[in-house]
Amino acid sequence: MTTPSAPVSAAPPEGASAWVTIDLHAISDNVRELVRRTPGAELMAVVKADAYGHGLEQSARAAVAGGATWLGVAQLSEALQLRAAGVTTRALTWLYAPGADFGAAIDADLDISVSAPWALDAVVAAARERGRIARVHAKVDTGLARNGALGEGWTELVAALGPVVAEGAVELVGVWSHFALADAPRHPTVLAQRERFVDAVAELERAGIRPSVRHLANSAATLTNPDAHFDLVRPGLAVYGLSPVPDLGAPEDFGLREAMRVTARLALVKHAPAGQGVSYGHAYTTTQDTLLGLVPLGYADGIPRHAGSVGPVGVDGRRLTVAGRVCMDQFVLDLGPSYAGAAGDEVVILGRGADGEPTAQDWATAVGTINYEIVTRVSSRLPRVVLGGQA
Numbered sequence: 001m002t003t004p005s006a007p008v009s010a011a012p013p014e015g016a017s018a019w020v021t022i023d024l025h026a027i028s029d030n031v032r033e034l035v036r037r038t039p040g041a042e043l044m045a046v047v048k049a050d051a052y053g054h055g056l057e058q059s060a061r062a063a064v065a066g067g068a069t070w071l072g073v074a075q076l077s078e079a080l081q082l083r084a085a086g087v088t089t090r091a092l093t094w095l096y097a098p099g100a101d102f103g104a105a106i107d108a109d110l111d112i113s114v115s116a117p118w119a120l121d122a123v124v125a126a127a128r129e130r131g132r133i134a135r136v137h138a139k140v141d142t143g144l145a146r147n148g149a150l151g152e153g154w155t156e157l158v159a160a161l162g163p164v165v166a167e168g169a170v171e172l173v174g175v176w177s178h179f180a181l182a183d184a185p186r187h188p189t190v191l192a193q194r195e196r197f198v199d200a201v202a203e204l205e206r207a208g209i210r211p212s213v214r215h216l217a218n219s220a221a222t223l224t225n226p227d228a229h230f231d232l233v234r235p236g237l238a239v240y241g242l243s244p245v246p247d248l249g250a251p252e253d254f255g256l257r258e259a260m261r262v263t264a265r266l267a268l269v270k271h272a273p274a275g276q277g278v279s280y281g282h283a284y285t286t287t288q289d290t291l292l293g294l295v296p297l298g299y300a301d302g303i304p305r306h307a308g309s310v311g312p313v314g315v316d317g318r319r320l321t322v323a324g325r326v327c328m329d330q331f332v333l334d335l336g337p338s339y340a341g342a343a344g345d346e347v348v349i350l351g352r353g354a355d356g357e358p359t360a361q362d363w364a365t366a367v368g369t370i371n372y373e374i375v376t377r378v379s380s381r382l383p384r385v386v387l388g389g390q391a
């Protein structure tokens, strides 16, 4: 059963000129839908980068309420932040450099990814020092050529794991990898990476090591590639209701809905004559006597500077485009001569496509990036309005 959609316009903070609304019901419902689509697999909600801009702790709790049994973050500091907030869900951290405080990770009951023998050595040293068992996920690079042990490197990592698993310093909980082109499910690398993953697991098993969770699927593979689900799926973007494969479907086509809405109030509405250059560089010029509206959001708030003259904004049911350049704190809209509103009117920067609002995907398309970047860029200086949950 899904939680009814929360209202999309909660009261903004007193006097705020712009704000971000996060619908935690949407996050829980999205996870519920992803769980429904992945029978037999557990779900790790990826909440790195402040939960893709949606708020780490509150999003993690909402994801767990929807059925996530794991949380995933890149940085150790993010995992420790979850623990400090009292989130006790099993959590994996995977990106660090030599010198990382693995002792703190073990003390905080975190699972740690290792991609190389040096990392395993450091984790083992911290575990021995504490007389505790470190929980490790071995990462194999199946072809992304980013993190993970590649080729002979994997064989070396498996060899290094044997004795420390036998000694009991390490529990090898998981084996995992990440796709390069999951958003193109028919691309030959997708099949090739899956095959390499299966071989890598077999190599571990031949060494007498049996991980309990094998995981490979991000959002795109979770939604489009059941063969990649294995024991655990690891979606991030889809948790927040965005489509990882916009060419294949909008969020609603996958039973998802966007959890983030960004709203602003016009700071000023004023008449301008035809031929008036607008904003820095006069990259836009009015074509008629008109009304200009000032939106108090700029690139310091996460509005891409590249959105000048292309970024979509919802105004009174219409879709307008940023007029001229985006500045650090503000940009301008040409509201047209018959605009009947005034300063203080709400405009929608991004929200739910199904409700007719410009979406993160629309912004991504307009500026030539991906929806991931649009939502994760939204600045922490904007106040948050949270719908649902106790956060």
Ligand SMILES: Cc1ncc(COP(=O)(O)O)c(C=O)c1O
Residues within 6 Å of the ligand: 046, 178, 217, 218, 219, 220, 234, 235, 236, 237, 238, 244
């Ligand atoms: C290793 C890893 N797994 C899973 C994810 C989640 O990916 P997505 O947001 O595409 O679902 C990410 C995100 O980039 C990642 O780096």
